[in-house]
Every structure is written in structure tokens, then in C-alpha cells.
Amino acid sequence: MDAATEQFPPSHGHEAHEPHGSHKAAHHDPGFWRGYIFSSDHKVIGIQYGMTALLFLLFGFFLMILMRWQIAHPGEPVPFLGPLLEKILGQPAAGGVISPELYNSFGAMHGTIMVFLGIVPLAFAAFGNYVVPLMIGAPDMAFPRVNMASYQAYFLGGVVMLVSFFIPGGAAQAGWTSYSPLATSIPTHGQLFWIIGMVLLITSSLLGAVNFIATIIQLRAPGMTWMRLPFFVWAQLVTAFILLLAFPPLEAAAIMQMMDNVAHTSFFLPTGLAVGGKLAGVSGGGSPLLWQHLFWFLGHPEVYVLILPAMGIVCEILATNTRKPIWGYKSLVYSVLAIGFLSFIVWAHHMYLTGMGTEISAFFQATTMIISIPSVIILTCLLISLWGASIRINTPMLFSLAFLPMFGIGGLTGLPLGFNASDVYLHDTYYVIAHFHYVVAPGTLFALFAGIYHWFPKITGRKMNEFWGRAHFWGSFIFMNLVFMPMFEQGIKGMLRRMANGGANYSAAVVPGAIDTLPGSIMQLHTWILWAAVALGIAQIPFIVNFFWSIRHGEKVGDNPWQATTLEWQAPTPPPHGNFAVPPRIYRGPYEYSVPGHDSDFTPQNEPEIAAPAMPKAPIPVH
Amino acid sequence: MEIPYTVEVRPDTGIYNAKLGIWLFLASEVMLFGGLFSAYVLLRVGAEPGTWPHGWQNVALGTTNTIVLALSAITTLLAWVSCKVGQFGRFKFFHACTLLLAATFLCIKVVEYHEHLNNYEIYLTNGQIADGQMVENDPKHDYLIITGREVTDESALIDLRSQKYARETTFQIPRSEIKVMQNYGPWHNDYLALYFTLTGLHALHILAGSIVIGYLWGPGRKLWKTDPARFTNRVEVSGLFWHFVDLIWIFLFPVLYLT
Numbered sequence: 015m016d017a018a019t020e021q022f023p024p025s026h027g028h029e030a031h032e033p034h035g036s037h038k039a040a041h042h043d044p045g046f047w048r049g050y051i052f053s054s055d056h057k058v059i060g061i062q063y064g065m066t067a068l069l070f071l072l073f074g075f076f077l078m079i080l081m082r083w084q085i086a087h088p089g090e091p092v093p094f095l096g097p098l099l100e101k102i103l104g105q106p107a108a109g110g111v112i113s114p115e116l117y118n119s120f121g122a123m124h125g126t127i128m129v130f131l132g133i134v135p136l137a138f139a140a141f142g143n144y145v146v147p148l149m150i151g152a153p154d155m156a157f158p159r160v161n162m163a164s165y166q167a168y169f170l171g172g173v174v175m176l177v178s179f180f181i182p183g184g185a186a187q188a189g190w191t192s193y194s195p196l197a198t199s200i201p202t203h204g205q206l207f208w209i210i211g212m213v214l215l216i217t218s219s220l221l222g223a224v225n226f227i228a229t230i231i232q233l234r235a236p237g238m239t240w241m242r243l244p245f246f247v248w249a250q251l252v253t254a255f256i257l258l259l260a261f262p263p264l265e266a267a268a269i270m271q272m273m274d275n276v277a278h279t280s281f282f283l284p285t286g287l288a289v290g291g292k293l294a295g296v297s298g299g300g301s302p303l304l305w306q307h308l309f310w311f312l313g314h315p316e317v318y319v320l321i322l323p324a325m326g327i328v329c330e331i332l333a334t335n336t337r338k339p340i341w342g343y344k345s346l347v348y349s350v351l352a353i354g355f356l357s358f359i360v361w362a363h364h365m366y367l368t369g370m371g372t373e374i375s376a377f378f379q380a381t382t383m384i385i386s387i388p389s390v391i392i393l394t395c396l397l398i399s400l401w402g403a404s405i406r407i408n409t410p411m412l413f414s415l416a417f418l419p420m421f422g423i424g425g426l427t428g429l430p431l432g433f434n435a436s437d438v439y440l441h442d443t444y445y446v447i448a449h450f451h452y453v454v455a456p457g458t459l460f461a462l463f464a465g466i467y468h469w470f471p472k473i474t475g476r477k478m479n480e481f482w483g484r485a486h487f488w489g490s491f492i493f494m495n496l497v498f499m500p501m502f503e504q505g506i507k508g509m510l511r512r513m514a515n516g517g518a519n520y521s522a523a524v525v526p527g528a529i530d531t532l533p534g535s536i537m538q539l540h541t542w543i544l545w546a547a548v549a550l551g552i553a554q555i556p557f558i559v560n561f562f563w564s565i566r567h568g569e570k571v572g573d574n575p576w577q578a579t580t581l582e583w584q585a586p587t588p589p590p591h592g593n594f595a596v597p598p599r600i601y602r603g604p605y606e607y608s609v610p611g612h613d614s615d616f617t618p619q620n621e622p623e624i625a626a627p628a629m630p631k632a633p634i635p636v637h
Numbered sequence: 638m639e640i641p642y643t644v645e646v647r648p649d650t651g652i653y654n655a656k657l658g659i660w661l662f663l664a665s666e667v668m669l670f671g672g673l674f675s676a677y678v679l680l681r682v683g684a685e686p687g688t689w690p691h692g693w694q695n696v697a698l699g700t701t702n703t704i705v706l707a708l709s710a711i712t713t714l715l716a717w718v719s720c721k722v723g724q725f726g727r728f729k730f731f732h733a734c735t736l737l738l739a740a741t742f743l744c745i746k747v748v749e750y751h752e753h754l755n756n757y758e759i760y761l762t763n764g765q766i767a768d769g770q771m772v773e774n775d776p777k778h779d780y781l782i783i784t785g786r787e788v789t790d791e792s793a794l795i796d797l798r799s800q801k802y803a804r805e806t807t808f809q810i811p812r813s814e815i816k817v818m819q820n821y822g823p824w825h826n827d828y829l830a831l832y833f834t835l836t837g838l839h840a841l842h843i844l845a846g847s848i849v850i851g852y853l854w855g856p857g858r859k860l861w862k863t864d865p866a867r868f869t870n871r872v873e874v875s876g877l878f879w880h881f882v883d884l885i886w887i888f889l890f891p892v893l894y895l896t
């Protein structure tokens with residue numbers, strides 16, 4: 015490999031003669047099944063992950079719209095979709111009305127689908143698969159067949175989750191957190207399906223995590239030292255470690271909950287448990303807190319799985335469009351490592367109200383405050399990177415710029431939740447819902463949209479339409495805020511989450527005279543949120559149309575339309591099997607934009623040093 | 638471009654891909670069993686005083702299984718060394734031993750499970766508790782036969798360490814005198830729930846490891862002819878997994894059998 019790199023031309027042309035050692039498979043057509051369905055090529059798998067995850071996101075969005083209808087209009091049949099729902103789901107949607115049980119199913123599955131089948135597969139698996147090997151100059155992932163198995167396990171997990179809607183009793187109803195003993199007491203096998211689905215998803219992310227770490231450690235091209243890795247790769251590396259180490263305890267918990275379900279053990283069921291006013295007849299001795307600890311031991315690191323890849327994407331796009339090196343690259347790297355480590359010791363800030371004791375609460379309160387420091391450092395570095403730049407505004411950049419304040423709002427509103435005293439009031443209210451949606455929806459999801467617009471030209475050779483991209487951005491930006499901002503207000507006024515009727519039974523209209531009821535103005539917000547959410551859905555139509563239209567009809571572009579420095583843009587478009595025409599060698603850091611004395615305002619990572627000893631010294635051109 | 642370092646070692650990391658992969662995988666396995674062990678600690682510490690069982694296991698069988706796995710660790714290592722020095726015949730012999738030992742382990746496990754599942758605790762209408770192995774439970778008869786003993790209080794069944802040699806007899810129990818009856822399955826109490834879950838998951842790992850080793854020993858050995866270096870790596874990687882599974886047992890044995 016080394017010998018071949020020496021002849022790598024300093025230009026970015028790729029029509030160069032076929033290098034020796036290039037993969038033979040690039041020459042013959044693998045056919046439809048091997049090429050698109052059972053492919054082990056990281057790019058195809060990345061696209062498979064991406065498309066599947068986008069479909070799940072859309073599905074989760076529809077579940078949410080149905081729930082919002084039910085919250086705003088409790089007991090009224092869903093317009094248009096009601097009869098269809100009844101036809102598909104039968105009794106739980108009798109008369110086109112979403113029953114409280116069905117609401118609970120939708121709630122639990124909305125959370126599960128969005129987190130485990132939507133955002134994580136898109137942020138980590140799809141972008142990671144497509145971009146990481148290209149960025150580090152690797153021909154593929156370290157274990158291509160394991161990679162394929164990872165996607166298949168994910169797909170199967172998704173199918174199991176979907177099937178659970180149609181079994182008698184319906185899908186899981188105990189929230190995406192599946193707290194025991196509630197989860198074991200609801201009379202539906204949906205919970206069992208949930209557990210089996212989760213075990214498949216955990217297997218999938220485990221295989222993916224091993225693969226990513228091994229790829230990044232082993233397959234970096236010559237010259238790609240650790241401090242020359244693009245920040246996105248660092249973010250993915252840390253994410254992979256979190257997935258590798260945080261998911262197994264949830265798997266352990268899932269196995270135990272399955273035993274509780276199937277073998278009637280009492281891991282999470284306390285002595286004397288009564289369900290529906292009757293003794294449950296279990297052997298007892300179990301601990302409901304145990305489930306919560308094991309769940310949140312995954313659950314909190316999981317939120318960093320949701321956010322770190324997004325930060326990585328935003329960082330790449332900011333660097334490209336500010337035409338200037340990222341400010342504080344090393345601080346970013348050390349911060350992301352610190353977050354990865356600290357994310358394992360903050361989990362019980364989700365459990366302040368469980369009575370686990372003030373010392374334990376104090377400990378987790380302290381660690382929670384500490385972990386916000388590296389998060390703020392990352393945000394600050396990204397903000398300062400904008401300083402003094404001549405910013406190029408395009409759709410990916412708009413989404414990335416919006417990410418910064420949106421994540422800022424989400425992160426800052428996390429602080430009152432991290433303090434034990436204020437969380438006692440805010441816990442399980444809509445404030446929490448608003449908090450984490452700000453980080454995940456206008457935060458992570460915006461970054462993912464940015465990534466799609468940004469890397470689309472590499473995948474298809476065409477740009478997405480800029481006008482409709484901006485329409486998508488502004489619609490999403492406005493309506494996203496209109497959906498989530500009012501929830502802070504509702505939460506602060508005391509509205510609890512997970513109520514099928516949107517808290518009507520606590521409203522001043524229903525129980526006049528009672529103290530601390532929810533005023534009409536707060537209940538009114540439900541209607542606003544509903545229509546803002548519908549508008550948010552409509553704002554996605556330009557995206558969907560643009561996406562498919564641009565695959566065929568978008569503006570044709572070359573290998574490096576954004577004039578970016580990182581390696582994926584130096585590969586042919588779309589990259590062939592094996593990725594690079596010539597094995598690349600890396601000579602410089604990831605963000606060499608506007609380097610003084612260089613004749614273009616970007617210097618690709620694989621461009622050799624001008625002062626290479628073999629070359630005669632040429633006078634530096636003056637602009 | 639071929640994927641580099643599938644067989645040879647990357648100079649700056651000192652490792653080939655699959656070996657790194659298996660170490661990472663084992664790290665996640667540590668967390669998986671770590672989650673279960675932490676459940677063990679929490680439930681045991683949180684149990685009402687005097688309710689945590691002791692001496693419920695057949696220590697002789699457990700010790701045998703510990704030795705069986707320790708031996709299999711040695712044969713696994715020797716199988717890899719044989720590949721390293723190019724003695725394929727020895728590799729086949731040693732891994733045949735590994736597979737036999739794995740099968741022995743699983744058979745003993747089945748015997749142990751059977752002992753538990755066939756052990757019944759029967760609350761009688763006269764307030765006594767009968768406890769023992771079911772000998773006959775024929776629905777046609779209005780009695781059943783067990784080999785064991787009768788006690789007056791449940792607490793006498795919790796700590797069996799001092800009662801190893803308590804006298805056991807075989808006796809009939811009329812069905813009409815039975816109030817409740819339950820065997821010692823995972824549903825019986827938290828200790829058995831942990832026992833079955835932990836050892837069951839461990840046994841699944843043994844099974845999975847045996848399948849991999851069986852594959853390398855059987856159909857997979859063709860690779861030795863074409864690419865001995867790669868084959869040796871596979872033996873090494875599967876061996877690492879096997880040693881990890883053995884190690885888990887080294888923790889399980891004292892935690893479940895001896896304390």
C-alpha cells in the first residue's frame with residue numbers, strides 16, 4: 015500500500031490509471047440482490063440505514079400527530095384518519111377515537127421509534143457508515159459482513175416493533191423507559207415484543223460499534239494521525255464507545271424483564287406487589303429501582319449518542335462554509351472525550367424522585383453540572399469559529415447555524431433539571447419534554463438534515479435544490495419552535511407528561527375551584543401545538559420531494575462541490591467499491607481553509623507539503 | 638483496495654483487525670455480565686435478613702464443571718499453539734478435546750437444572766412443609782411420592798449448608814393434603830431467578846463458543862490449506878472468546894455455589 019501512495023498525484027483528478035491492488039469487485043457488476051439488498055459495501059449499508067431510519071422518523075412523526083390530536087381533543091374521533099385507524103387496529107381505536115390504552119402505546123412507541131429506530135440509526139449508523147471510512151481514507155469498514163449483519167439486525171428489530179402494533183392487546187404501553195412493575199403488569203404481549211425488538215437493536219448497535227472503533231483505529235490511511243482526524247470521526251468514535259459499553263446493561267435489564275414476563279421471576283417486582291387491587295402472586299423480593307438504574311445507565315449515555323454525531327456534522331459543515339479552520343480543534347477533541355467518559359456517571363439525575371437518598375442525589379447533581387462544562391466548550395468553540403468569517407449561506411449551513419441556539423436552549427434548560435431541588439418540581443412535566451425535544455429535534459434532527467443536504471452531492475453527484483431546501487429550513491425552524499416553546503410554559507405551570515387527555519382532569523374548566531388547576535390559557539396551547547405540529551409536517555413535504563427529485567434532476571456537480579478539505583470530497587463521486595482510485599496519503603490537518611500563501615482557499619488533507627524534499631522549491635504565488 | 642490488516646499486524650497499533658474486534662466485543666460482554674452481577678449484588682444486599690438461600694447447589698457437580706472448563710481453557714490454548722507451530726494434527730486433537738469438554742459441561746448443567754426443577758416445596762394442610770425430589774407425580778393417582786423431608790418452618794429450608802447430611806426418606810403425600818406446591822424454578826425466588834438467568838446466559842455462551850470452535854474444527858478447517866495465517870488468527874480469536882467465557886464461570890461459581 016505504501017508504495018502505491020507515493021505515486022498519488024497532488025491534483026484532485028481521479029481518472030488516473032488503475033492502481034495495482036485495487037479491488038477486483040469494482041470491475042464486475044454485483045447484481046441487484048448483492049448490490050443493493052445484501053451488500054457489504056459501507057456506502058450501500060449507510061444508505062440502507064439512512065432510508066430505513068428516515069421512514070421510521072416519518073412513522074414516529076405520524077404517531078405523534080395522532081397523540082397531539084388526542085391531547086387537544088380528548089375523546090373526539092381523529093379527522094380523516096379515524097376510520098382508517100379503526101380498520102387497522104380495531105377495538106382500541108373504536109369509532110376512530112384513540113383510547114387511553116392506544117395513546118399509551120403510541121407514546122411508548124413514538125419514543126422508542128424516534129430514539130432507537132430513527133435518530134440513532136440515522137446519526138450514527140447511516141452517516142457513520144457512509145462518511146467515516148471515506149474521511150479516514152479506508153476502502154471499507156474493518157468487518158464488512160458484520161456491518162451487513164448489523165443492518166439486518168436493525169431491520170429485524172424494526173419489524174418486530176412494528177408487528178407489535180397488530181397483536182391482541184397492542185404494542186408496549188409503558189413508555190420508552192418501560193419501567194417495571196408497570197411494564198410487566200399491563201396485559202399485552204406488546205412488552206415482550208418490545209424487549210425482543212430491543213435485544214435485536216442492541217445487537218445491531220453492538221456490531222456497529224465494534225466495527226466503527228476497529229475501523230477508526232485500524233484503517234486510517236497512512237499519515238492520518240489522531241490529531242488529523244476530522245472532528246466528525248472523533249465524535250463517531252466516542253459515540254461508538256458509548257454504545258459499546260452502555261447498551262449491554264440495558265440488554266441485561268431486558269433479559270431480566272423478559273424473565274419476569276415469561277418465567278415469572280421477580281427481578282423487578284417487589285414483595286406484596288398488587289395489580290388492579292389484587293395481589294400479583296409473585297415471589298417478590300425484586301427491586302423496581304434496579305430497572306431504573308440499569309435503564310438510565312444506558313439512557314443517559316444514549317442522549318449523548320443522539321447529540322455527538324450531530325455536533326460532528328455541524329462542525330464539518332461550519333468549517334466548510336466559514337472557509338476558516340475550526341477554532342479550538344483540540345479543545346473539541348478533549349471535550350468530546352470528557353463527555354464520553356462523564357456520560358457514564360450522571361444517569362441517576364433521571365431518578366431524583368425515586369427516594370434513592372440525598373447523598374446519591376447530591377453526587378449525581380454534581381456530576382451533571384460537571385458534564386455540562388465540556389458541552390458548553392464544544393458549543394463555544396463552534397460559535398467562535400463563526401467569528402470574522404465570510405460565511406457562505408446555503409441550506410446545510412442554515413440548518414447548522416440553527417443547531418447552535420437550539421441546542422443551546424435544550425442544554426441550558428437541562429440545568430434546572432440537573433439540580434435536585436428544582437427537578438423535584440419539574441420532573442415528569444412538559445418542561446422535561448420540551449427540554450429533551452429541544453436537544454433532539456431542532457438540535458440533532460436539524461444537524462441530520464444539514465448532513466443530508468451536505469453529503470447528498472457526494473452520494474448522488476447532484477445537489478439538492480437550494481430554494482426548496484431553504485423553504486424546508488424556514489418552515490421547520492419556525493414550526494419546530496412553535497411546537498416546543500409552549501411546552502416549557504405548560505410544564506412550569508404544572509402540566510404532567512403522559513396524560514392521554516392532556517391534563518383535562520386537572521384543568522380549571524373541569525374542576526373549578528380546586529387549587530392550582532391548569533388555567534384555560536395553558537390548556538389552549540394544546541390546540542396551537544397541534545396545528546403547529548401539522549404545519550411542521552407540511553414543511554417536510556418540500557424536503558421529501560426535493561430529496562427524490564434531486565436524485566435524478568438536481569444540479570450536476572463535481573467531486574468537491576463545497577470545496578472542502580476532508581478526504582471524502584477527494585474521492586470520486588459516487589465513490590466506487592473500494593472508495594479511492596489511489597490509496598490516499600494524508601499530509602495535514604482536517605481544516606486547512608484560507609491558509610495564507612496557498613493559491614486556493616482550501617487545502618485538501620491529501621495534498622502533499624509544498625516543501626516536500628523531492629520537489630524543487632517554487633516561488634510562492636502572490637495574490 | 639483490499640481491506641488492510643485483516644491478517645498482518647498494523648505496525649503502530651500492534652494488532653490485527655479481528656483481534657481488536659474481539660477485544661471490543663469482550664468489553665461489551667463485561668458490561669453485559671456486569672449488569673447482571675450488579676443486579677445480583679443489589680438484590681442480595683436488599684433481601685430481607687435470613688431469606689437469602691445458602692447451600693442450594695450441588696457443589697460437587699459445580700466443582701467438576703469448574704475443572705472441566707479449566708481443562709478446556711488449556712486445550713484451547715494448545716490448539717492455537719499447535720497452529721502457530723504448524724502441527725495441524727495436534728490442533729485437531731486438542732480442539733476435539735475442547736469440544737468434548739464443552740459437551741460435558743453442558744450435560745452436567747442439564748443434570749443440575751433437572752435437580753432444581755424436580756425439587757418441590759409442598760405446603761401441606763397440616764401446616765408442615767414437605768421438600769424433596771419428585772419421584773412420582775402421576776395424575777391417575779391421588780397421591781404423589783417425593784424423596785426428601787418434612788419441616789415445620791420455611792426458614793429451615795433457607796440455609797442448607799449445615800444440613801447437607803440431613804436424613805431423607807421417600808414418602809407419599811395425598812393430593813388432598815396439598816395446599817400449594819412449587820418447584821425450584823426461576824420463579825421460586827430471586828436467588829434461583831439469578832441462578833437460572835446467569836448460568837443460562839453463560840451456557841448459551843458456551844454453546845455459541847462450541848459452535849464456532851466446532852466450525853473451525855470441522856468445515857472451516859479447509860482454510861488451513863489455503864491461508865494458514867488467517868486460520869490461525871481465527872483460532873486465536875475464538876480462543877479469546879472461549880477464555881472469556883471460562884472467566885465468567887470463575888466468577889459465577891463462587892458467587893452462586895459457595896456463598
Ligand code: HEM
Binds near residue numbers: 382437440441458
Ligand atoms: C448538557 C446539559 C444537559 C443537562 C444538564 C440535562 C439534564 C437532564 C435531566 C436532569 C433530565 C431528567 C429530568 C427529569 O426527568 O426530571 C433530563 C431529561 C432528558 N434529557 Fe437532558 N440534559 C442535558 C442535555 C441533554 C442532551 C444533549 C440530550 C439529548 C440529545 C438530552 C436528552 C434528554 C432526554 C431524552 C430526557 C428525558 C428522558 C425521559 O424522562 O424520558 N439532554 N435531562
Ligand SMILES: [Cu+2]
Binds near residue numbers: 313314360361364
Ligand atoms: Cu440524562
